[in-house]
Amino acid sequence: MAEGLHTVIAVSGTTVRLADTDGAVTDIGLIELSAAEDFEVVRASSRTPVPPTTPLEGLPEAVAAEALWWEQHIVEVLRGVPPQAPAGTRPKPEYDPAVVSLTRREQAKAAELTAAGWPVTASAITKRRRRYEARGVVGMADHRSTKPVSAHGRVDPLVVEAMRKAVAEAAQGSTRTATYLFWRTGQILEADHGRGAVELPSQRSLYRLLEKLSAGKHTTGSARTRRSLADRPDGPFGERTAVAPGELMQMDSTPLDVLVRLDDGVATRVDMTGMIDVATRSVTAAVLRPTTKSVDASVLLARTVTPEPMRPGWAQALAMSRSALPFRRLLDIDARLEHAAARPVIVPETIVVDQGKVFISRNFRASCNFLGINFQPVHDASGWEKGHIERMLGSVGTLFAQFVAGYTGFNAERRGRHVEQQPLWSLLELQELLDEWIVVWQSRPHDGLRDPLHPGRMFSPNEKYAALVETAGYVPVALSADDYIELLPATWRAINAYGVKIKHRTYDDQALNPLRQQRSGVKDRKDLWEIHYDPYDVSRVWVRDHWKGGWITLFWKQLHRVAAPFGELAWDHTRRTLPGGSEEQLADAVADLLRRAHQGPADSGDAGSRPRLSRRDRRVAARTKSSPPSTPITPEARPPADHVADGEADQADDAPEENVAQVIPMPIFDPFTEADKRW
Template identity: 55%
Template sequence: MTVSRPRMLRTGDEIRLRGSLYTVTSVTGTGVRLADIVGMETTMPLTEVLTGRDLEWVSSPRGPAPLPPAGLLDGLPESAVKQALWWEQHLIELLTGVAPDTPPESAPKPEYDPRRHSLRQRELAKLTELQAAGHSVSFPTIKRLRSAYEKQGLWGLVDRRLARPAGPTGRVDERIVAATVQAIAEETNRSTGTVTRLRRRVTQILAAQHGTSAPDLPSPATFYRLVTRLSRGKHTFGSAKTRRSQAKAPQGPFGSVSAVRPGEWVQIDSTPIDVRVVLDNGMVDRAELTWMADLGTRGIPAAVLRPTTKAADAAVLLARALTPEPMRPGWADAVRLSRSVLPHRRLTALDERLEHAACRPVIVPENIVCDNGKAYISQTFRTACRAMGINFQPTHEGSPWEKGVVERSFDSLGTLFAQYVAGYVGRSVEHRGENADQDAVWSIVELQALLDEWIVTVWHNRPHDGLRHPLTPDKALTPNEQYAALVEVAGYVPVPLSADDYVELLPVAWRAITPSGIKLNRRTYDDKKGALNDYRRAHSGVTAKKGLWEVHYDPYDVTRIWVRNHHHGGWITVPWKHLRSSPAPFGELAWQHARSILRQRGQDKATEAEIAQAAAQLLDRAEQGPEQPPRTAKRDRRVAGRTRATNSPSGPRPEPAPKDEDVGEAPDVAAAGNSPDEPLAKVIPLPVFDARKEARKWRF
């Protein structure tokens, strides 16, 4: 490898012109004085010399040598590089008369002065010097190295046997190499084995293909090195899951999709979260997280936790993405939409609900990319996408890299959020702590509330490595900053989903309206104001459903349901009969109180310190678990988590209850009887059961 540079005619150069050898004695602006081998001088025009077709440079003692390939030199043994540098010093002295380490004003050595001695004489002088110093060097060697140095520079002095790249298979028989490649390919869908098993399989392949003429396998050490080289990057002896995924990857480079506006490309996926929670049935297990990732802003439009993801959950996730995220009691004022970098004035002018929303932007997906999971390719989810005008784009089978943004975001969730939550069990068994499941004190509803707060507080305000401008790569933007930038460039202004459209996307159940209300998922819903009085025990008019009524419910909000009025149209909002909080959490009265507090705090812009403090407090609360009475044992904390009421909805409310709505009352059993001033009730003893006396009352 050489780097060519323009040649310059200098004093002392030896050239071949018109079949004769000349030495350049002087160069003027228009002419060149040349001396032949016998010393006869002649003058020729400079243009005639330089444009001569038979001009050949024999040596250029002061001309610059080609640049050395530094990268190739780094791959050579240190001794070979030192030997080449040693020869370079002697050859520079031979060609120029001055050693490279001498001062610039130094005169050439007499025996190496190009003006006094020819190239051959200088080569013989260098041979004499090296032999006198004890080096075993021949004249052809000096001549060969001098010519190589003038053509290739330092690289021409390197022993090419050391620079020759070794083949990946060395000297192993090609038949053995082919059989090994075949055996490695067969390991793709098998359980992970060892090199010993692979060696046995190679022997079988060679015997089947070549019979008695099959070559013998090399030694185990050589075979191990061969397998290491041939299986590089294929995870043949590593993770079986990674091996299958790598085998399905395309041979060429990965393509890329650019998003120029929010929602242009949105990816959705599900994965078990590495936190054990208390489910609604009291069991302790890992919940399944389903969330969306916007390619343009790297934001999270919505995220939900469920025991298992179903088609209805995916549709609800879509509805939550299209609905503003309300501020909730206890959230830091710094995460309010009006204090963020988002264009809140423009958005609030379109929807008044955004006035009291959190700084999670509403992103309307244009294209949704998902895998071939049953929840996503179901008719329910596809119908929801079609109703919202969303293009549904499933990936190819076994191609997780086609939605790499959302896949990578799951890893970030584990390191930024999950590992700080009580009940964290690690990403695998080998990363799990001792008795990690005993710390599972959060219910799935409470963990959903923590997750929503973390997404608003941390994720959307944290610089993302995928949001770096090519002209300013050292500065990473946050998802909210990128959203604001894309809105200004693309003119994207989302219109949030209306209340009726939100209800339409919720899961459907068909129930009867009884005198006691509507029973759904072991909960009773009733409206004491009489909204259901005209329809109790009534036929809905839907004969195909045997007169049952269409009920829509939010799996993440147990406080109310919506019943379609088949007789007069519209929706009837029915609250949970035994909801203990009044008014309902995040309802209109709660908003009134929150607004009064905000007016006292002021509406200054959020600072990074406020957001950082809110994020730290959130992780502290998640790690400590729910507040418990003093001296509460770990087992009692788990029981409290199982029995905790799920009356704190994590999803948005498209249709809040009226201010004076009576949502029902339930006695607080825990509080009753705790006061020492309350009188004890009269104890009425039960009579003893007498079987013989009871038998005499029977009539046969």
């Protein structure tokens, strides 16, 4: 065999067929070839990459047809027969790979096309053959250079960097137009490199550059979405898997997009605080309040571990006994479920909350510690870390709120006209509707609850809970009245001779006699006494007896002056209006405010007979009266029928039912009658 370069054109058993540059073919044994001293592999053939499945989409029809035409000829050069040739087709003698070298086949194809009227050289066939091996059929149509191009085209890199800074500045700012970003880019270039040192490209180029740099950032779109995307981490998202009910729960609060009619007729929005179980997607509780406070989060915890009772008017299909939950088995463990609705009772192990002051407050942390719950706040501005509750709150808007009368939309742009004039629900009625909707949610298939082996089937939260409770088990947590008191916010005060004073209100009871002016013995709190109170019901407080244990209920001394309980909101508002008033005057003012708010605004006919309330007064009074006490009233916590303030028993017994003065009519003066009396 002559020395030189040879190409392997065929292999049959242990025999290799080689062809030299002149086309001479030689057969040699594989062992003899590998044992030769001058044997060397000059270039190993690489595997042709798999061409794209749709290589010619988007190309003009004529260009695609030409590419397919060239593919027929190049494949014949490479394999001897054109593509899609019938089985058993023999190659032409000049294209037989077993006999003719690749170079000779390329020369034969060039001669064939030239004779047919398509003049082409053998070197051109070689180039097309290499493009086909590298890129497939698209290499026959796309003649552009494969040299990589900059992601930003021909724009000056300094301009690119300046616009990138402008886009970054806009992440946390208000939404502005592209024109402002172009102006800001020029300002950054002038500050960094001097006036006129870098010239901005044309406006069309700036728009194209801005489109590339702001892709996926909402730079000129929604500010809320832009901030959320900017706070998102750069790396891949991680997710903690929850495999048991209560293992991981999330809590959040948001304004509900529904107007409610408060007691005085004021239409306003309320806050909704909800909790969801990640493993089962169960909404364990949701409460509506005019303004969310830390006590609401604590009450939400109590409702989560308490069964939801069936309400009058609810369909029997919403009962737990009619649901997918294992009612009979759970009833043997927890008797409270006998008349419960189809909402599972879940004891949280870990609760994820945001950095809101309601959730990171000392009161809520104490409630979590009391129930043995791990408290896990997310990082600042990281709502994605509790995405399940965020999505659930959005579902409340689309699946519940928009069907309720008084729906406002989630921003002013989506709000209709005169929404406040619609027949609106009261706060308590809307809470009732929300509780019923949550039970319906529990039976609704959830897209996030799919069987990995049967992904086409969705499970409802109740079905998922029934499946997981078989492996995780169920432990009932029954909260007593004392447990509810433990969940309320606490303060520390001294017990004086007149009782306990909190925010200028005095609380007292005969049970407090042994503790008056005594030290509690809690040195860390300067010997003060622990007192729990309900911000939505200031009629009573609870003092912890550090000596004997338990709670002592104290009632407000001025409770007899106000027929209905009211909260901190009304009291603080009245204190601002009467900064120098005494405790009795403040109580009378609050009672008068609530009485006038209950009567409604004055009509035009008797405007002079009754003073009009300010808008602030109406809102405070209505929100206060719409917030019911969030703790159960036990028999021992109710004020006795004959309970009155100390030193006022006699006055209370003799006091009339209504404080109305006796009206004495004044006689009409008659001068003639008076003249007769003289005689």
